[in-house]
Every structure is written in structure tokens, then in C-alpha cells.
Amino acid sequence: MSRLHPETRAVHLPMPSVEQSRPITVPIYQTSGFVFDDPEVMADAMGRPDGPFVYGRYTNPTVRSLEQAVSDLEGGVAAIATGSGMGAINVVLLGLLKPGDHLIAQNSLYGGTAAMINELAARFGIAVTHVPENDPAALREAVRPETRLVYLETISNPMTLVADLPAMCSAARELGLMSVVDNTFASPLLCRPIEHGADVVVHSATKYLSGHTDVVGGLAVFGAHGLYETVWHFAIELGASADPFAAWLTLRGLQTLALRMERHCSNARLLATRLDGHPAVSAVHWPGLPSHPSHELAGKLLPGFGGVFSFDLAGGRAAGERFMSSVRLALLAPSLGGVETLVLHPATTSHRGLSAGELARHGIGEGTVRVAVGIEHPEDLWADIEQALS
Numbered sequence: 111m112s113r114l115h116p117e118t119r120a121v122h123l124p125m126p127s128v129e130q131s132r133p134i135t136v137p138i139y140q141t142s143g144f145v146f147d148d149p150e151v152m153a154d155a156m157g158r159p160d161g162p163f164v165y166g167r168y169t170n171p172t173v174r175s176l177e178q179a180v181s182d183l184e185g186g187v188a189a190i191a192t193g194s195g196m197g198a199i200n201v202v203l204l205g206l207l208k209p210g211d212h213l214i215a216q217n218s219l220y221g222g223t224a225a226m227i228n229e230l231a232a233r234f235g236i237a238v239t240h241v242p243e244n245d246p247a248a249l250r251e252a253v254r255p256e257t258r259l260v261y262l263e264t265i266s267n268p269m270t271l272v273a274d275l276p277a278m279c280s281a282a283r284e285l286g287l288m289s290v291v292d293n294t295f296a297s298p299l300l301c302r303p304i305e306h307g308a309d310v311v312v313h314s315a316t317k318y319l320s321g322h323t324d325v326v327g328g329l330a331v332f333g334a335h336g337l338y339e340t341v342w343h344f345a346i347e348l349g350a351s352a353d354p355f356a357a358w359l360t361l362r363g364l365q366t367l368a369l370r371m372e373r374h375c376s377n378a379r380l381l382a383t384r385l386d387g388h389p390a391v392s393a394v395h396w397p398g399l400p401s402h403p404s405h406e407l408a409g410k411l412l413p414g415f416g417g418v419f420s421f422d423l424a425g426g427r428a429a430g431e432r433f434m435s436s437v438r439l440a441l442l443a444p445s446l447g448g449v450e451t452l453v454l455h456p457a458t459t460s461h462r463g464l465s466a467g468e469l470a471r472h473g474i475g476e477g478t479v480r481v482a483v484g485i486e487h488p489e490d491l492w493a494d495i496e497q498a499l500s
Contacts, residue, residue: 116183116299117368123361124178138358139171159188159342168346172354176361177329180319183298183364184311186331188338190345191357195294195314196222197350198328202290202310203227203259205344206337209234212257216243218472220267220292221461227261228463240471244274244407246281259288264303265295265412268420268456268480269395269473272404272411279307288337294318294447299371300412304333310341315356317447318417321363321370327356370449373485374417377451380488381481381495382419390429390499392477395420417483418446420456427476430455434479436498439490446482451491453481 114122123136144163146152155161156168163171173191181189192198199222207213207230215227217240230236241248243262260282262273275291282289290310291303297318303311313319315327328350332338345351375398382396394401397408398415408415423429433453434442440451444459454460456474464472483491 119182120179120367121365123365124175136172136175136358136361138354140354141170142166159339166354167349167351169351170354173352173357176352176357179361179364180298180313180329181331184293184331185302185304186311186333187335189329189331190338190342191352192328192330192345192350193352194326195312195316195328196226198312198314198330199223199292200226201345201348201350202312202330202341203230204348205341206288207236207258209236210256212237212239212254213259213261214239214241214249214252214257215261216241216263216266216273218243218266218269218271219263221456221463223292224461224468225463243271243278244404246274246277249278249281250285253285253287257287259290261290263292263295264301265397265416265418267295268418268460268478270295270397270402270404270416270419272397272408274407275301275303275306275308275411279303283307295416295418296412297367297371299368300414300416304331309333309337315360316445318367318371319364320360321367321447321449323445323448323450325356325359325363327352327360370485371414371417374483375414377485377488377491378415378417378419378483381483381491384492385421385495388499390424391421392424393422418480419483420478420480422475423477423479425477430477430479433498437494439486439494440481449485451482451484451486453479456480
């Protein structure tokens with residue numbers, strides 16, 4: 111399987127063993143636990159991640175199939191499925207950091223992640239330093255004796271800045287630091303951070319992996335078994351595990367990921383290109399545009415530029431509110447990565463927990479609107495956006 115293209119591997123999913131045959135699609139093992147005949151076997155299963163299935167909080171055959179499928183797509187050795195994307199992020203950060211440690215994070219982050227990092231600082235005394243996502247020299251300057259981890263996003267939310275993963279992960283490894291990369295906006299079809307030196311990759315499976323706006327889930331993929339086992343032991347105690355039905359829905363969505371990502375990216379290209387230079391728009395943030403600060407890097411690192419972009423309206427907050435209340439085909443709703451196009455105002459939704467100074471550091475203005483482009487016909491989407499702008 112590892113020699114096949116990702117598009118093929120996403121269709122042919124790992125299957126649980128069945129006597130002399132196997133199902134075409136992964137079954138839903140809707141059970142909270144598993145029965146044993148031997149108490150020693152059960153006791154052994156409770157203590158390790160690779161033993162027999164024992165309890166749903168640890169994992170389950172349907173969940174394991176999802177973990178194996180995404181780990182395979184990402185080039186990892188193992189994965190942990192969680193009940194949400196923030197569950198995956200928290201499992202990793204809380205499982206790898208302790209009070210007194212130092213964390214280095216890129217400047218522009220998803221609002222939930224930024225808020226969680228603030229909580230780590232306030233509750234656990236974990237120091238945090240922010241650096242540009244493409245500046246290994248700044249990373250090196252920020253390192254302290256207590257630094258443990260570097261946190262990056264392949265494509266940042268919502269300003270779509272692309273992290274220089276080869277340079278940043280290489281610098282982290284040279285310094286003896288772990289690197290964690292949120293690959294949600296790219297998906298494994300556009301980028302596989304472990305191939306660029308990342309130690310852990312996290313996903314909100316709610317987004318592109320499931321792809322149909324009917325799942326809340328997350329995944330953490332590991333590049334080494336030791337790191338996986340360390341976080342797994344913490345994860346089962348934290349109780350952030352995925353449920354079988356959500357895992358099954360994500361597996362179903364995963365099989366069309368390649369087709370959907372191609373359409374998301376092509377639709378985003380048309381819309382971002384037409385918005386660039388529109389009289390009502392002061393800036394468009396999509397790495398496929400030559401004017402974007404990450405354009406050159408994105409062209410080297412990614413085969414596509416992603417299906418999310420943001421733009422700043424010249425009229426500020428009032429113009430943003432008028433636009434979002436005027437769209438008819440696009441939906442005013444949270445999240446992204448589904449088949450339908452969604453819009454939101456980051457300053458008051460996804461990044462509402464940040465201060466004015468933090469919003470400025472992220473590059474988010476009062477007139478910034480984020481568009482998560484769906485797979486509709488691009489001309490229908492453009493007609494809707496155009497009428498909303500006017």
C-alpha cells in the first residue's frame with residue numbers, strides 16, 4: 111500500500127480481520143467494550159496501544175481503521191483519533207509539555223489554538239514565544255534551555271500563510287526540539303509534514319478529511335513509536351477519544367478527499383483571482399496569488415494552494431457585516447472543508463477570544479472575511495459573491 115499514490119490509498123482503507131473474507135467498507139463497531147476469555151490477555155491489553163481491542167476509550171476496530179488510514183496518508187507510524195480537532199491539539203500539547211516548559215509557536219494561528227496556548231501559559235506556567243512561520247533564525251534566537259516544542263500550521267488560519275516546514279522542522283530537530291504541525295488546511299493530499307521533518311501532525315477531521323459537515327473529530331499522527339506511546343497513555347486518561355460512528359463517517363469522506371481537494375483548490379483560484387483588484391476589496395489572502403507573501407514558498411511546497419482564503423473589505427467591519435448578510439449561496443457558518451461554501455468574520459467568531467493586539471499580530475482586521483470554498487460550480491459562487499459585494 112505504501113507504494114500507491116495517496117489518492118488510491120484513501121479509497122482502499124484498512125479492514126479489520128474477518129474469517130476467510132473481508133467487508134468492502136469498514137463496519138461500524140458500535141460497542142463500548144470487548145469480551146475476553148483470559149484475564150491475563152485482558153490485563154495486557156489494558157496497558158498498550160497495539161494489543162487486543164478492550165475498551166472504546168482506548169480505541170475500537172472502526173476507529174483503528176481511521177487511525178491507520180490517516181497515518182498511512184501522512185507517512186506516520188501510528189495515529190490517535192480524538193473527539194475533535196482541539197481534542198487532538200490538546201492531547202499532544204498537554205501530553206508533551208509540563209509546567210515550566212517553553213513553547214515556540216508561529217505568529218498566525220487558529221483562534222482555538224491561540225486561546226489554548228494562552229491557557230497553557232496562564233494555568234501551567236508554560237512560557238510562549240511567537241515567531242514568524244518562515245524564519246528559522248528567529249526560531250533559533252527564541253530557544254531557551256527549557257524549550258521543548260515548536261508549533262506550526264502548514265497553511266495558517268485564516269490568513270493562509272504557509273510555514274517553511276523544511277527549514278523550521280530542520281532547525282527544531284537540530285536544537286533537540288519536537289515539532290508539531292497542524293495540517294488541517296492542506297490535508298495529506300497537499301502536504302505531508304512528517305516528510306519535511308515534523309514529529310507530530312494534527313488534524314481537525316471535522317474539516318477536509320470527513321468533508322461533509324456532519325462530523326466533529328480530530329487526529330494526531332506520529333512519526334515515531336516512542337512519541338506515539340507517550341501521548342497514547344496520556345490520551346486514554348484524558349478521555350478525548352473518537353466514537354465509532356464519527357470515525358466511520360470520516361472514513362467514508364476520506365475516500366473522496368482527492369477529488370474534493372482538487373475542486374476546492376480550483377474554485378478558490380477563480381474566486382481569489384477575481385476578488386484581487388475588486389474595488390470593494392483592499393487585499394486578498396490566498397497563497398496562489400503572486401502578491402501573497404507565501405506564494406513562492408507555497409509553489410515549492412504544495413501541489414495546490416488550498417480551498418480557504420480571506421479578504422479585507424475596504425469598508426471595514428460594516429462592509430463585512432453587509433457582505434455576510436447579503437450572500438445567498440454561500441452560508442454564514444463556522445468550520446470549513448465541507449462540500450458547501452461557508453463564510454465568517456474571524457474577529458468575532460473563530461478568533462473572538464483574542465485581544466486587539468493578538469488579532470493585529472495574526473493580521474486579522476475588522477473587515478477581514480474568511481471564505482471556505484466548497485465544490486459548487488465556480489461561476490455560481492462568483493455570481494453570489496459579486497452581488498453581495500455590490
